Amino acid sequence: xxxxxxxxxxxxxxxxxxxxxxxxxxxxxxxxxxxxxxxxxxxxxxxxxxxxxxxxxxxxxxxxxxxxxxxxxxxxxxxxxxxxxxxxxxxxxxxxxxxxxxxxxxxxxxxxxxxxxxxxxxxxxxxxxxxxxxxxxxxxxxxxxxxxxxxxxxxxxxxxxxxxxxxxxxxxxxxxxxxxxxxxxxxxxxxxxxxxxxxxxxxxxxxxxxxxxxxxxxxxxxxxxxxxxxxxxxxxxxxxxxxxxxxxxxxxxxxxxxxxxxxxxxxxxxxxxxxxxxxxxxxxxxxxxxxxxxxxxxxxxxxxxxxxxxxxxxxxxxxxxxxxxxxxxxx
Ligand SMILES: NC(=O)c1ccc[n+]([C@@H]2O[C@H](COP(=O)([O-])OP(=O)(O)OC[C@H]3O[C@@H](n4cnc5c(N)ncnc54)[C@H](OP(=O)(O)O)[C@@H]3O)[C@@H](O)[C@H]2O)c1
Numbered sequence: 001x002x003x004x005x006x007x008x009x010x011x012x013x014x015x016x017x018x019x020x021x022x023x024x025x026x027x028x029x030x031x032x033x034x035x036x037x038x039x040x041x042x043x044x045x046x047x048x049x050x051x052x053x054x055x056x057x058x059x060x061x062x063x064x065x066x067x068x069x070x071x072x073x074x075x076x077x078x079x080x081x082x083x084x085x086x087x088x089x090x091x092x093x094x095x096x097x098x099x100x101x102x103x104x105x106x107x108x109x110x111x112x113x114x115x116x117x118x119x120x121x122x123x124x125x126x127x128x129x130x131x132x133x134x135x136x137x138x139x140x141x142x143x144x145x146x147x148x149x150x151x152x153x154x155x156x157x158x159x160x161x162x163x164x165x166x167x168x169x170x171x172x173x174x175x176x177x178x179x180x181x182x183x184x185x186x187x188x189x190x191x192x193x194x195x196x197x198x199x200x201x202x203x204x205x206x207x208x209x210x211x212x213x214x215x216x217x218x219x220x221x222x223x224x225x226x227x228x229x230x231x232x233x234x235x236x237x238x239x240x241x242x243x244x245x246x247x248x249x250x251x252x253x254x255x256x257x258x259x260x261x262x263x264x265x266x267x268x269x270x271x272x273x274x275x276x277x278x279x280x281x282x283x284x285x286x287x288x289x290x291x292x293x294x295x296x297x298x299x300x301x302x303x304x305x306x307x308x309x310x311x312x313x314x315x316x317x318x319x320x321x322x323x324x325x326x327x328x329x330x331x
Pocket of ligand 1: 048071126128148176177221
């Protein structure tokens with residue numbers, strides 16, 4: 001049954017460390033007054049995780065301004081986000097902007113500040129992914145992922161930072177990924193961009209702390225969003241097997257079985273998180289002033305030990321890639 005091993009692992013974690021977000025219902029809920037009266041700009045707020053964070057912030061009393069490229073998606077998302085408001089004082093807006101253009105973002109942020117004053121929160125959720133075999137992926141996809149995921153994050157921060165510095169406070173949240181903490185087959189371009197976001201966030205946290213501006217980085221696992229649904233179509237068999245979504249047709253003994261079950265457990269056991277669960281984890285992490293926000297408690301637990309775990313993961317990856325290649329008839 002999909003997710004059984006994961007459920008057991010989460011149960012064990014909770015037994016030791018207390019309740020986790022993943023165990024929650026994922027329903028949008030008000031979590032207190034922390035975000036009430038605050039103002040947030042969310043890039044990529046028209047879809048998936050960004051939209052779920054926007055709705056949750058709205059249902060916690062924050063004013064929310066979303067930025068993305070597609071006007072139709074922006075308008076639909078804005079209606080949903082406004083529908084979650086709890087007071088008439090909250091303000092909302094949707095702005096067309098491409099995060100790869102610093103000039104465009106600067107103009108969008110200026111318009112938001114003129115309308116609503118300086119933001120307290122910036123969430124960088126705009127992102128793209130293009131999985132595939134390294135030697136087959138067009139070079140342009142590597143640049144695009146770096147441009148949107150890394151430079152898009154950097155541009156938004158540079159556009160917002162002068163206002164946060166002037167206010168003497170702020171909180172910046174950057175979406176990295178589990179693929180920004182451990183290399184995954186088929187994700188050479190994406191992993192590079194998300195490792196960049198994580199490294200950038202670590203350095204930025206130290207620099208901005210004296211200015212009373214907090215930085216957090218989020219490392220979600222697979223989350224059911226339009227992005228994930230699209231990328232699943234493009235994933236090589238090796239990716240799906242190393243993520244435990246496809247069981248090898250033939251296992252050559254207990255080591256292969258161990259490799260498969262180990263990766264299945266750590267990759268979520270075929271069970272995706274919902275965008276709402278990730279949003280709840282993000283708001284909880286922000287309230288607790290966490291730098292690293294891991295919505296999946298198992299990965300959050302493993303993260304500090306990744307230096308020890310990566311050699312084991314690599315051993316399992318290599319075995320499963322061999323099995324997948326044999327299944328594809330390439331070995
Ligand atoms: N879903 C997952 O499994 C998962 C796991 C780990 C990390 N993440 C990360 O979480 C973030 C959100 O992902 P998601 O799954 O919610 O994706 P999604 O549903 O595809 O949403 C992506 C958002 O980014 C916007 N966007 C894309 N390119 C943009 C650009 N150049 N300028 C401005 N906005 C842009 C999109 O709107 P437009 O296309 O209209 O511009 C959309 O609003 C991403 O950074 C992603 O890499 C996702």
